[in-house]
Amino acid sequence: MACPPHAIVIPYPAQGHVIPLMEVAHALADRGFNVTFVNTEFNHARVVAAMSNGAGSGLGRIRLVEVPDGMAPGEDRNQLVRLTILMAEFMAPRVEELILRSGEDGACPGKITCMVTDYNVGYWAVDIARRTGIRVGAVWPASAAVMVTLLSFPKLIEDNIIDAEDGSTVGEGTFQLSPDMPVMHSAHLAWNCIGDHDQQATLYRLLVDGVRAMEQCDFVICNSFQDAEPASFKLFPNVLPVGPILTGERSGKAVGHFWQPEDDECMSWLDTQPERSVVYVAFGSFTMFDRRQFEELALGLELSGRPFLWVVRPDIGHGAVHDYPEGFLDRVCGVGGQGKLVSWSPQQRVLAHPAVACFVSHCGWNSTMEGVRNSVPFLAWPYFADQFVNQVYISDVWKVGLKAVADDSGVITKEHIAGRVEELMGDAGMRERVEAMKKAAHQSIQEGGSSHGNFDAFAEAMKNAAPQEVSVQDGGASPGNFHTLADGMKA
Template sequence: MTPPPHALVIPYPAQGHVIPLLELAHALVDRGFTVTFVNSEFNHHRVLAATTDTTKNGSAGLLDRIRLVAVPDGMEPGEDRNNLVRLTLLMAEHMAPRVEDLISRSHAGTEGADGGPITCMVADYNLGTWALDVARRTRIKSAAVWPASAAVLASLLSIPKLIQDNIIDSKDGSALTEDTFKLSPDMPIMRAAHLAWNCIGDHQGQEALFRYLIGGIRAVEKCDFILCNSFLGAEEATFAQFPKVIPIGPLLTGERRGKAVGHFWRPEDEACISWLNAQPTRSVVYVAFGSFTMFDTRQFQELALGLELCGRPFLWVVRPDLVHGDVHDYPQGFLDRVSASGRGMVVAWSPQQQVLAHPAVACFVSHCGWNSTMEGVRNRVPFLAWPYFADQFVNQVYICDVWKVGLRAQADESGVITKEYIATRVEELMSGASMRDRVEAMKKVALESLKEGGSSHDNFDMFVQAMKA
């Protein structure tokens, strides 16, 4: 009997990448594949710890037909893995040989080669050249997955032209102009300072990272597919300009109850859902800033006071690392007032898909990460768009200027988004009927693309058949 096709799926080692790539792995299993899912050792253990439906076997877990495997990322145990430049440059050296050995052992049928020979690789585009080079050396089919907006991928693929047009520096990609530009007449307006590689912090490795990104352009030209977690109706002009990029989204992250979804924190114990059940329809402000966003104390306190000032029920996700274990980072008496009034709830993490799908939720104060953006859109929730880094500034342009399903959070002259401003913007979102109509229409287009006969559904089926052949 011929074994099923066996896909090796490798995300970039960050939560916003692990979540959609693990959903893609589940979708491959739904279509008859066996999957080996490779995380860095650090993230592998975090995913297992946050998963209740996973059995452990040494350094690997097994979930349905997804085998969870760990490889080292090259960083020391105590190092800061939010230093994305260092992480990106190290993993090519340390992860590549382990992945190649994994494929070779699967072909040889040696110990640890569960699931039969690996027949194809589905690698996060952000891994750069090394993963796709391994696929070529081991002679398996390959696909690069871009888990964010097509417009941001288009900016990466356009680096040579951006250099030629004197928009960015050829050495490190830094901005050479403050003027706006478009990659094509119908694509969103961009700023060089807001291109993803210019928004990841002040790291000494910027020049090396930029060279790494240029190498990634060459690598994807040789893979069989470039898949994108977006949908045609969201970015039609971009897909028309870059026809090799194939939309297969929005991937339905967070909707597989009881299965591994790639979170790094233990999911909330459903207490926030019970709290939402007691709130009126379209009354709650949901506030969540993803896995990377950090605030200074003043901005953190202004946000807390702004939620109080708006007078609306709110559900606020505050990661433990945001408050450093010190409740005094909150405004004085804030937590006591929230607890006494019952009007707000603060949690360490939330089942975000369930929250956004809840009828009580009226708006989403968001960092504009692409997973959160897609989850908000497919649950018809308008945004207060508050980007932090990387691709989130381009996503804000989509939310506020292209789709018109959200409002910008804008800082004052001192660089702070004030409590008064937050309360005013939330009230605008709550009362904006036309914005709700637009996001409802976007939800319909997004979900239609995933149905049989929809563009994303048919694109994914085409990809699956090619990987099986």
């Protein structure tokens, strides 16, 4: 008896990428695939440790595999540019070996028949797929708008928006990719928001190479939905919207998280709070604060007078007890106090809780989609990379949140934080808009919805040995394979 189709899934080694790629793996398994999910050794250990019942809990057809990332023990893996460069040297040979040796014993899961790679992994994964003769699809786990900026490199250079060599800002720095797209700032492009100039230039060149590699992909799917970003999908209709992808929760269990879950104490605390009263505060896995900003955030939450649930990662930088404002923990976070501090939260469940009224967020795309799915308005506070473009959509395009604005010294003050929270709480129009987005998001992923249909078509095509066309579920467009998207890069 023949084994089912077998996909190797390769996430970029950061939590905001591992989580949605894990859900893609589950969605493929739901459609009959066996899956080999490849994490770096460092991240594999964290994912397994964070799973409540061990490595095999709830994985079914999914097999977790670890490969080296080339970084030394204890080295800072938030050095994304260095990590990306090392992946090509250390991960690539092991991934190719996994593919070539798969199915040798004749038992299931059998020979790997296709690859699903995070777009951000880069050219080497696509090269391996082509050398080993398997078809390859890429997952773009962020907004379609950010992907459109990458696919528009030639236009941005031709229009004198960015420098061709390093991607840095030239000219006035603002641009619009089409009349329907929002005005963007070249200083806020993803590669211009990471590290120093040399790191930005290196990342830019890696991204350009990545776009060229995507010409060789059979398909690209995106964690967004048609009604969220219609202008982006109009510009590049071959990108298949399949979102919003369920990120991190499967049958009540966290999947793909790096942080060890605590008990459900925060959920029990939410149960004691009035409906739509709680400010939820979470800044993802990368955001760091200096001491002053951390204290202003704490004091702003206190000044709001609202109950709050604040996720303070162990490594957030200045999040140790002695860096809280004097007396803050006693005044605000004691028994029966205004606030609740946790080092990790089951974010899907928190945002779905009726007590949550608004979301103070770094605007990471997973968090953005989770807030939209649960009709929670945002106080948008981006930190780096794509988050600034996401903020534009939250506050200016969808109008489901307000921007956190720094003062002349670069600090978002406690008074501003408290004031914005009060605005969010009282804005009925914003509540209506985010409810409408929630409805559209849920319709897209239900049976018969556009995103659901796109993923079905993608999965079916990935089962086939020969390339075939996939019809995008958006009301009429029927593009072919993804490689036609990047024709403009050939010039």
